[in-house]
Amino acid sequence: MSKARMDRRGFLSRGLAIGCSLAASPMFTPVSFAATGGNNRLVVIILRGGLDGLDLLQPQQAALRQLRPTLAARAPSGLEMPGGMMLHAACRPLWPMWHAGELAFVQAVSTPYRNKRSHFDGQDLLEAGTAQVPSGTARDGWLNRMLQNMPNSEMTTAYAVGADPMLLSRGDAPVETWSPDVNFVMSSQGARLLELTMERDPEMARAMHRAMALAGEGGGGVMEMADVDMMGGLEEMMDAQMSPDGKDKATAHVRVAKFAAEQLRGQARVACFSIGGWDTHANQERNLKSPLKRLSNSLLALKAGVGEKVWARTTVLAMTEFGRTVAENGTKGTDHGTGGMMVMAGGAIRGRQVHGRFPGVDEVDLFQGRDLMPTDDVRRYAAWAIRESFGLDRATLEDVVFPGIQLGDAPRLLA
Numbered sequence: 001m002s003k004a005r006m007d008r009r010g011f012l013s014r015g016l017a018i019g020c021s022l023a024a025s026p027m028f029t030p031v032s033f034a035a036t037g038g039n040n041r042l043v044v045i046i047l048r049g050g051l052d053g054l055d056l057l058q059p060q061q062a063a064l065r066q067l068r069p070t071l072a073a074r075a076p077s078g079l080e081m082p083g084g085m086m087l088h089a090a091c092r093p094l095w096p097m098w099h100a101g102e103l104a105f106v107q108a109v110s111t112p113y114r115n116k117r118s119h120f121d122g123q124d125l126l127e128a129g130t131a132q133v134p135s136g137t138a139r140d141g142w143l144n145r146m147l148q149n150m151p152n153s154e155m156t157t158a159y160a161v162g163a164d165p166m167l168l169s170r171g172d173a174p175v176e177t178w179s180p181d182v183n184f185v186m187s188s189q190g191a192r193l194l195e196l197t198m199e200r201d202p203e204m205a206r207a208m209h210r211a212m213a214l215a216g217e218g219g220g221g222v223m224e225m226a227d228v229d230m231m232g233g234l235e236e237m238m239d240a241q242m243s244p245d246g247k248d249k250a251t252a253h254v255r256v257a258k259f260a261a262e263q264l265r266g267q268a269r270v271a272c273f274s275i276g277g278w279d280t281h282a283n284q285e286r287n288l289k290s291p292l293k294r295l296s297n298s299l300l301a302l303k304a305g306v307g308e309k310v311w312a313r314t315t316v317l318a319m320t321e322f323g324r325t326v327a328e329n330g331t332k333g334t335d336h337g338t339g340g341m342m343v344m345a346g347g348a349i350r351g352r353q354v355h356g357r358f359p360g361v362d363e364v365d366l367f368q369g370r371d372l373m374p375t376d377d378v379r380r381y382a383a384w385a386i387r388e389s390f391g392l393d394r395a396t397l398e399d400v401v402f403p404g405i406q407l408g409d410a411p412r413l414l415a
Contacts, residue, residue, distance in 0.1 A: 034143075034169075034270035036150050040313045040348065040389040041264050043271045043302065044143060044168065044382075047295070047320040048123060049278030052334050053341025054326065054361070054372060055288055057085040057105055057354065063361045067327040071284055071334075081105075082354045090292035093300060094345075101351035102303070102311075104413075106342040106381050108356050110322060110374035117336035119279070122321030127168035129379055129402045134167070142379070143272055144171030145401045146386055168272055257298040261305025264314070278320060282331040299345045312347035315385050315414060319378060325370050326361050339372030342381055348389070350415045355381070379405050381413065388414040 065072040079087035097103045128134040129142025260271040277291035323340030359373040367373045383397045
């Protein structure tokens with residue numbers, strides 16, 4: 001079994017250009033913190049890769065069972081939600097949080113992004129908070145713009161890897177960096193899947209081969225090449241985790257959440273990070289379980305880490321760039337879609353709610369005959385969470401933080 005060693009910072013700094021699939025990967029997972037006035041906390045988690053909201057909260061409808069003969073055929077979890085939907089069994093650890101009124105969902109929401117379904121553009125639009133994909137030098141994030149319009153706010157950025165700050169937190173607010181000792185673990189099959197992803201782009205393929213060669217020359221870190229099955233290679237590629245000296249990679253998301261909680265117990269009032277692995281094109285029944293468990297564990301770690309008093313003032317928004325197709329594909333997965341879902345948690349929210357209007361999954365109800373129809377803008381819910389947490393006025397939210405959005409009636413997200 002061949003092995004090469006390379007850390008993620010070396011992997012990136014040597015110029016590896018990575019294709020579409022890794023836009024969904026936690027390789028690019030900055031963690032940002034902000035200190036603001038007041039006692040309320042806001043945590044934003046970007047779910048990179050496109051969470052399938054129809055699998056997270058599965059409608060018990062005959063039309064969905066026809067469109068998803070594999071995914072909708074599993075036994076109901078018994079975790080029944082309003083409207084007869086079933087919460088995915090992998091989220092069972094969150095069931096007490098739901099009953100405590102600390103968990104909620106917003107269904108059939110999206111950014112204004114339509115048709116092209118690119119991870120990179122979709123995430124940029126989500127993090128920019130604008131109606132158009134940002135370009136050129138006009139690239140800042142809605143969280144940074146929020147901070148610029150809050151009195152006594154101060155922002156620092158902590159990196160999980162040596163990459164640029166998340167667009168979500170980028171802007172005129174000052175940033176600093178934090179980077180733990182991290183490594184990147186990938187199977188040999190995962191590396192081969194990277195090659196296949198880039199085979200139609202010679203420029204990117206050459207960059208990847210060069211990075212791999214440098215790893216073999218002793219790149220100065222760790223890149224383990226282990227033998228796993230091919231589909232496991234894809235999952236491992238998408239689920240690559242931060243870990244000290246290559247150990248405990250499965251719990252890296254918990255380390256990030258605990259570090260965020262530590263900051264939120266102190267002066268920080270705003271934190272953001274991302275969780276990857278949601279791009280479930282194949283074998284979704286198996287491959288969705290890991291990111292759902294990571295999200296559940298991260299939320300539980302945040303709650304435990306901040307303590308009861310701070311949790312009571314905390315709102316968590318977990319947002320994804322787009323949803324997935326209503327019908328499963330030929331590899332028992334789902335492809336990039338449109339209408340998606342936001343997950344909300346925290347002691348400050350009005351829990352045990354499923355917000356939004358579900359459009360249905362009959363053919364006449366679908367967007368372009370394939371996707372869940374968006375019935376609301378995900379930015380509107382984020383804006384109301386900000387307004388209810390920190391008191392920003394409508395004009396600032398509609399014109400500056402989320403330019404062009406109309407707040408409309410209050411959805412009453414917070415208790």
